[in-house]
Each structure stands twice: as structure tokens, then as C-alpha cells.
Amino acid sequence: MNEPLDIRWSRPLPKDAPPSSVTISKDCANRYFISILVEDEIEHVPANEQAIGADLGLKSFVVLSTGEVVGNPRFFHKDEKKLGKAQRCHARKKKGSKNRDKARLKVARMHARIADRRRDFLQKLSTRLIRENQVVCVESLAVKNMVKHPTLSKAISDVGWSEFVSQLEYKANWYGRNLVKIDKWYPSSKRCFDCGHLLDSLALDVRQWDCPECGVHHDRDINAAKNIVAVGLTVLNACGESVRPGRALSRSGKTQRSRKP
Structure with a gap:
């Protein structure tokens, strides 16, 4: 018998049983998964007073306001050459x-390996941040527009910012935490956290800078993370009102001084 295999199967339970279902599925890499749907109530973790800001980037995946730096694993970049070779062999x-089907399966398994490693990394990091902190503040990034960058599109797609923020969002609801998204146009990198001075511009390759007003030396990412948590707490205390960056330049073209957030 050469009947096609039904890759999805759902077994309904008796009427008196609690609502649940079992689903068996197979992905393109010929891996089988069993999904069991049940109702469960997740208990909130004990509240604390910890609040952090997270500055997402490419050189480092995330820099926290506490000074912790989490490197970018670059899962796709590490296997890009092997994947390209497998794709050329398939073509x-x-x-x-x-033989073509075997080559296709090899390519699919490499893609699955990259996705699984990235998902595992994001799950562990997001769970740790949510459990350890009552308030987590991040930027609202327009990833769909950022991937159109002519040179950084591949790196932006590899890092997985959208998935990370999505995981933070639903885990915050699970465990009774607060996730605050600040405005994407807020100049967190160009604003001095100590005195509130705002620079005219700050090139992407400038990773450290000195404030011309107070002379404090800043690491670009750590300074941005500190500004993010400061503004995020302001948004949280203001019942979710959005924070816009305001005008960076005056009519005369000189840099305006702004108060510390």
C-alpha cells in the first residue's frame, strides 16, 4: 500500500474530558513533532524592584543598562558557507x-538547525530577563523597514530582534512582569545620560564618545540602555503615554539642551 502519509492528525477526546487535543506534525526536514494542547494556569513570579533597559544591536545582541553585554551568536553567519555549498549541490x-530529494533534505536540515539554535538562545535569554526583572524596557524597532538596508539586511535577519521582543511580551504576561516599548525615534544613543545633552548626529561607527557639555565618557550602547530604562519608567508611570524625541535642533541650527529623562 502506497497511501500518502497524513502529516497532521488530531484525536478528539470524549465529551466529558477537559478540552485538549493531540497533534502530530512533520516539518520539511522530516522531523516529527507531537503537540499536546491543554489548559493551564501559569503562576506569577514574586514581584521585585529590578528594572533594566535593553539596547538591541548587531555587534552585541543586547546591551543592558546594568552593563551586561550579551554577544551576537550569528548562527546563520557561522553556517552560511556550508549552507551555500549544500544549496549549490541541490541545484x-x-x-x-x-539524489535531488536527498540534497533538498540536507538543505532543510541545515536551515532547521540554524533556526533551532537561534530559538533556543532567544528562549533562554528572554526567560532569564523576565524572571530577574520586574520591568524590561526595549525600543520599538521597525524590522521590516530595517531589513531593506543594502549591506546590513542579512545580519538584521540573522539576529532575530522581532522574535526576541515577542517572547519578552508574552512571557511578561505569563509571569506578571512589565514590558515597556519606547518610541523608535527616541535618540537614546545621542543623549547624554548624565546631563541630558543631545548631540546633532552620531555616526554608526562611533562606539564611544565624550559629552561636550559635562565631559563624561560614554559607551554608546550602555548609554543608550540607561536612557531606554529611564524613559521606559517614565512611560510606565505615565500610564503608557508615548515619548517622542522632540526637536533636536533649534532654529539657529545649534544643539538644544534637554533635561535628563
């Missing part, structure tokens, strides 16, 4: 042949 195979 050379005859269409409809068994």
Missing part, C-alpha cells in the same frame, strides 16, 4: 531524482 541535481 545541480536532476529534477525529480532521488
Whole structure:
């Protein structure tokens, strides 16, 4: 019998049983998964007074306002050469042949390995941040627009910012935490956290700078994370009102001084 395999199967339970279901699925890498749907109530973790700001980036995946730096694993970048070789091998195979199907399976498994490693990294990091802190503040990044960058699109797609923020959001609801998203146009990198001075511009390759007003030396990412948590707490205390960056320049073209957030 050469009947096609039904890759999804759901078994309904008796009427008197609690609502749940079992689903068996198979992905493109020929891996089988069993999903069990049940109702469960997740208890909130004990509240604390910890609040952090998280500055997402490419050189470092995230820099926290506490000074902790989490490196960017670059999962796709590490396997890019092997994946390209497997894809070229797949393209050379005859269409409809068994060798082409084997090559396709090899490519699919490499993609699955990259995705699984990235998902595992994001799950562990997001769970730790949510459990350790009552308030987590992040920027609202427009990733769909950022991936259009001519040179950084591949790196932005590899880092997984959207998935990380999504995990923070639903885990904050699970455990009774607060996730605050500040405005994406807020100049967190250009604003001095100590005196509130705002620079005219700050190039992307400048990782450290000295404030011309108070002379404090800043690490670009740590300074941004401190500004993010300060503004995030302001938004939280203001019942969710959005914070806009305001005008950075005066009519005369000189830098305006702004108060510390």
C-alpha cells in the first residue's frame, strides 16, 4: 500500500474530558513533532524592584543598562558557507531524482538547525530577563523597514530582534512582569545620560564618545540602555503615554539642551 502519509492528525477526546487535543506534525526536514494542547494556569513570579533597559544591536545582541553585554551568536553567519555549498549541490541535481530529494533534505536540515539554535538562545535569554526583572524596557524597532538596508539586511535577519521582543511580551504576561516599548525615534544613543545633552548626529561607527557639555565618557550602547530604562519608567508611570524625541535642533541650527529623562 502506497497511501500518502497524513502529516497532521488530531484525536478528539470524549465529551466529558477537559478540552485538549493531540497533534502530530512533520516539518520539511522530516522531523516529527507531537503537540499536546491543554489548559493551564501559569503562576506569577514574586514581584521585585529590578528594572533594566535593553539596547538591541548587531555587534552585541543586547546591551543592558546594568552593563551586561550579551554577544551576537550569528548562527546563520557561522553556517552560511556550508549552507551555500549544500544549496549549490541541490541545484545541480536532476529534477525529480532521488539524489535531488536527498540534497533538498540536507538543505532543510541545515536551515532547521540554524533556526533551532537561534530559538533556543532567544528562549533562554528572554526567560532569564523576565524572571530577574520586574520591568524590561526595549525600543520599538521597525524590522521590516530595517531589513531593506543594502549591506546590513542579512545580519538584521540573522539576529532575530522581532522574535526576541515577542517572547519578552508574552512571557511578561505569563509571569506578571512589565514590558515597556519606547518610541523608535527616541535618540537614546545621542543623549547624554548624565546631563541630558543631545548631540546633532552620531555616526554608526562611533562606539564611544565624550559629552561636550559635562565631559563624561560614554559607551554608546550602555548609554543608550540607561536612557531606554529611564524613559521606559517614565512611560510606565505615565500610564503608557508615548515619548517622542522632540526637536533636536533649534532654529539657529545649534544643539538644544534637554533635561535628563
